[in-house]
Amino acid sequence: MDIHSYEKIWLVLAVLLIAGFVSTVTYGATAVGVQMIDDDGGTINANALDEDPRFSNPRVEQVGENHYAAYVVAQQFIFRPDPITVPANSTVTFYVTSPDVIHGFEVVGTNANTMVVPGQVSKLTVNVDEPAEYGILCNEYCGSGHHTMEGKLIVKPESEYAQGGSTDRLRHSNPVRRASGTGSPTRRLSSGQLS
């Protein structure tokens, strides 16, 4: 077969490009440790979340020296707990499930993003660094109040967190939503319907 020398150049370049794509993704999966969210979280009876010790009282719990578990219920049209408060420079594993329909759990502007399926626990672990406030939103259409379904993830400095930042669920159960300028009347209505 007669292949022109220029053609050989771009054949080689194309193969190199593919090898480069594969190797960067491999680098991400090994050196950086990027993982896919799978069915590790297991299944759950979506009609009986109240009977599950993890989700009957959605909360953040310390499970290791610097490891926290956040048990989150995504339901029409709120996330519980809200806000989710975790300390800075820690590892957080989110367990998210839904009692009603499919929701999304997206920490806005980050790669922490999963589907929340009734009957299934979505499990995702992230490292949080600096103190920050993130929005959380539902990115699967879940009903008439979908557009108002949002929560907050607050990364507190370790010192503040140690002073009881994780236990004030009741105080935060109806937080001031400074960050959101939209839909507040609807939000109050939909939150009220559920409480």
Added chain:
Amino acid sequence: MTDEQPVREIGHDEFDPNGTLALILIYFLILVGMWIFMYFVEFLGNELTVIG
């Protein structure tokens, strides 16, 4: 008229499509640059990243 124009025949290896080569190299560099930006800056730099 066309009959009077000189016709030069060249072989397969004598024809060097330099413009095409340059275009492909430019496309290649754009692709590589965009991939590096997309993966390392937009994706890996977009903390929080799922690690488990």
